[in-house]
Amino acid sequence: MRALVWxxxxxxxxxxxxxxxxxxxxDAIIKVTSCAICxxxxxxxxxxxxxxxxxxxMGHETMGEVVEVGGGVNGALKKGExxxxxxxxxxxxxxxxxxxxxxxxxxxxxNKALAEKIFGHTTAGLFGxxxxxxxxxxxxxxxxxxxxxxxxxxxxxxxxxxxxxxxxSDILPTGWQAAVQCDIEPTDSVAVWGCGPVGQMSIxxxxxxxxxxxxxxxxxxxxLSMAEAGGAITIDFDKESVVxxxxxLTDHKGPDKCIDATGMESHVNMAQPATLLDRAKQMxxxxxxxxxxxREIIYVCRPGGVISxxxxxxxxSDKIPMGALMNKxxxxxxxxxxxxxxxxxxxRRIEEGQIDPSFVITHRVALEQGxxxxxxxxxxxxxxxxxxxxx
Amino acid sequence: MNxxxxxxxxxxxPKIVSSGPSVRxxxxxxxxxxxxxxxxxxxxxxxxxxxxxxxxxxxxxxxxIRVFGVREIxxxxxxxxxxxxxxxxxxxxxxxxxxxxxxxALRFDNPRKGNVVLALLMVGAxxxxxVRSAQDLxxxxxxxxxxxRLYPDRSGFPKGIAMAKGAARxxxxxxxxx
Numbered sequence: 001m002r003a004l005v006w007x008x009x010x011x012x013x014x015x016x017x018x019x020x021x022x023x024x025x026x027d028a029i030i031k032v033t034s035c036a037i038c039x040x041x042x043x044x045x046x047x048x049x050x051x052x053x054x055x056x057x058m059g060h061e062t063m064g065e066v067v068e069v070g071g072g073v074n075g076a077l078k079k080g081e082x083x084x085x086x087x088x089x090x091x092x093x094x095x096x097x098x099x100x101x102x103x104x105x106x107x108x109x110x111n112k113a114l115a116e117k118i119f120g121h122t123t124a125g126l127f128g129x130x131x132x133x134x135x136x137x138x139x140x141x142x143x144x145x146x147x148x149x150x151x152x153x154x155x156x157x158x159x160x161x162x163x164x165x166x167x168x169s170d171i172l173p174t175g176w177q178a179a180v181q182c183d184i185e186p187t188d189s190v191a192v193w194g195c196g197p198v199g200q201m202s203i204x205x206x207x208x209x210x211x212x213x214x215x216x217x218x219x220x221x222x223x224l225s226m227a228e229a230g231g232a233i234t235i236d237f238d239k240e241s242v243v244x245x246x247x248x249l250t251d252h253k254g255p256d257k258c259i260d261a262t263g264m265e266s267h268v269n270m271a272q273p274a275t276l277l278d279r280a281k282q283m284x285x286x287x288x289x290x291x292x293x294x295r296e297i298i299y300v301c302r303p304g305g306v307i308s309x310x311x312x313x314x315x316x317s318d319k320i321p322m323g324a325l326m327n328k329x330x331x332x333x334x335x336x337x338x339x340x341x342x343x344x345x346x347x348r349r350i351e352e353g354q355i356d357p358s359f360v361i362t363h364r365v366a367l368e369q370g371x372x373x374x375x376x377x378x379x380x381x382x383x384x385x386x387x388x389x390x391x
Numbered sequence: 392m393n394x395x396x397x398x399x400x401x402x403x404x405p406k407i408v409s410s411g412p413s414v415r416x417x418x419x420x421x422x423x424x425x426x427x428x429x430x431x432x433x434x435x436x437x438x439x440x441x442x443x444x445x446x447x448x449x450x451x452x453x454x455x456i457r458v459f460g461v462r463e464i465x466x467x468x469x470x471x472x473x474x475x476x477x478x479x480x481x482x483x484x485x486x487x488x489x490x491x492x493x494x495x496a497l498r499f500d501n502p503r504k505g506n507v508v509l510a511l512l513m514v515g516a517x518x519x520x521x522v523r524s525a526q527d528l529x530x531x532x533x534x535x536x537x538x539x540r541l542y543p544d545r546s547g548f549p550k551g552i553a554m555a556k557g558a559a560r561x562x563x564x565x566x567x568x569x
Binding site: 001002003005007009010011012013014015016017018019020021022023024027046055057110137141145186200204205207208209210220221222225226228229230231268279283284349353354355356357359360362368371372374375376379380381382383384385 | 401402403404405406407408409410411412413414415419465468469472473474531532533534535536537538539540541542543544545546547548549550552555556557558559560
C-alpha cells in the first residue's frame with residue numbers, strides 16, 4: 001500500500017509499504033477513505049518531537065471502512081462499517097479509561113517504559129506520533145491497523161459525510177475539550193490564541209457553550225477571516241498590541257478564559273525579542289518549546305481566570321511567569337484530548353446541524369500529494385488552513 | 392536506511408518496500424550542505440587557528456579566527472535547523488566579515504598574500520552559493536505563493552451564528568442538581 005512516511009526532518013515521502021496485518025485479537029484493519037494533516041504533524045515534520053524514527057507512518061486524523069476484524073473485537077465492529085479513528089488508542093478497561101481520561105490510558109502505549117522515563121508515567125498510545133507514545137503507524141495511508149479496535153473507534157451514523165465526520169478524530173473534540181475545560185459562563189470573554197484548525201474549533205465551541213464574546217488572535221488574514229465568520233472578534237498581532245486590545249475589549253479586566261491553540265511553535269516576531277531568544281534557544285536545543293503565547297496569556301488573563309492549553313508542548317519551556325500565574329490565582333487545564341469522552345455528544349450536535357466541522361477544509365488532494373502539502377500547510381501558502389487527503 | 396527503519400517495527404506494522412521522492416528540494420539540500428560545511432570550517436578555525444594564521448600571514452590574529460570559528464558553527468547550526476533562511480543570511484553576513492578580514496591581510500609585505508588571494512576566491516565562490524541558496528529558499532517559503540483568498544462565509548454553523556450562540560450552554564451544576 002502507499003503511505004506517507006517520515007524519513008527525517010522536513011522529509012516526508014509517499015512510500016510503498018507492506019499492508020498492515022492483524023497482530024492482536026482486538027485489532028481491526030480499515031481501508032482509509034479520508035485522512036488529514038494536523039498542526040501537530042508539523043511538529044513531527046520539523047522534528048521538534050523527540051523519538052521519531054525513519055519509517056514511521058504519519059497521520060492521526062483518519063477514517064475509513066472496516067475490512068478485517070480480529071477475533072477479540074466481539075462484534076463491536078463489523079466488516080463494512082464506517083468508522084472514525086480517534087487519535088488516542090484506548091483499552092476502555094483501565095482505571096483512567098473508566099474515569100473518561102482516555103488520553104492517559106494506562107494500557108495502550110507499547111513503549112510504556114520510555115514514556116515513564118520521560119513523563120514519569122505512561123500516557124495512551126497515539127497513532128502516527130512519537131515512539132514515546134507507542135510509535136503506532138499512522139493513518140495517512142491506504143490501510144490502517146487499529147489496535148484495541150473494539151473501543152478505539154467512533155461509528156459514523158448513516159447520512160453523515162466523510163468530511164463532516166473526519167474531524168471527530170482530533171480537532172473537533174480537541175477544540176471542544178479546550179472550551180469545556182474553561183467552564184464558560186454567559187458573562188465570559190474567551191480569548192483564543194492561534195486560528196489554525198484547533199483554534200477555529202475552539203472558537204466555535206466557545207460560542208456554542210455560550211461565551212459573551214470570543215476573541216481570536218492571529219496574523220494570517222485568511223485564518224482571521226475564518227475566525228470572524230465563526231463569530232469571533234479578531235486581533236491581528238502584526239498590526240496591534242494584543243494586551244492593549246484585549247484590555248480594551250474587556251473593560252481592562254482581561255479575558256476570563258484563555259485558550260492557547262498555538263503550542264510549542266509560537267510565531268517568531270522581530271518586534272518581540274523574547275520570541276527571537278526562544279527560537280535561538282530552541283535551535284541550539286537549550287529549550288524545546290517557544291512559550292511566548294503562554295507567557296502572554298498568563299500576563300493578560302483576568303485574575304481568577306482559566307487557561308486552557310490544547311496546543312502541543314513537547315518538553316521544556318523557559319521563563320514561564322509563575323509569579324503572575326500564582327498571584328493571579330489562575331487555573332491551568334491542559335492535556336491531549338480524551339476524544340471518546342466527547343464524541344457521542346459531538347456526533348449528535350453535527351447531526352442536529354449545530355456545527356459542521358467541514359468548514360475548515362481548504363484543500364482536498366490525493367495521498368501522493370501529501371508530502372508537498374506538508375510544505376504548503378507549513379508555509380501557509382495558497383491560503384491553506386486544513387488539508388484532507390484522499391488515499 | 393530502509394532496513395534500519397524496518398528493524399524498529401513490530402511484526403504487524405507496515406515495512407517500507409520502496410521509497411518515493413523526498414520532499415526536500417535542491418535548495419533544502421544546498422542549505423544543509425552549507426550548514427555542515429559551516430560547522431566543519433568553524434571547527435577548523437576554532438581548533439587550528441594558529442595554522443590558519445600562519446598560512447595566511449595573519450600571525451597574532453588567532454583570537455579573531457577563533458571568534459569567526461564560533462560564528463561559523465552557530466551559522467551552521469542555524470542553516471541545519473528549520474530556519475534555514477536565517478542561517479544562510481547569517482552566513483552571508485559572515486562571508487562579508489571574512490572578506491573584510493582577508494582584504495586587510497592582502498598587504499604587499501605579506502609573504503603569504505598568494506594564499507590570501509586563494510582564500511578570497513574561495514570565500515567569494517561560497518558567498519555566491521549562500522546568496523543563491525538564500526534566494527531560492529525565500530521563493531520556496533514565500534507565504535504569498537499560491538492563490539490568496541479569505542473565508543468570510545465559513546461559519547461552520549449551518550443554522551447561523553445567532554442560533555448557535557449558547558446552543559450547548561450547560562446548566563450550572565447547582566441548578567442541574569436541583
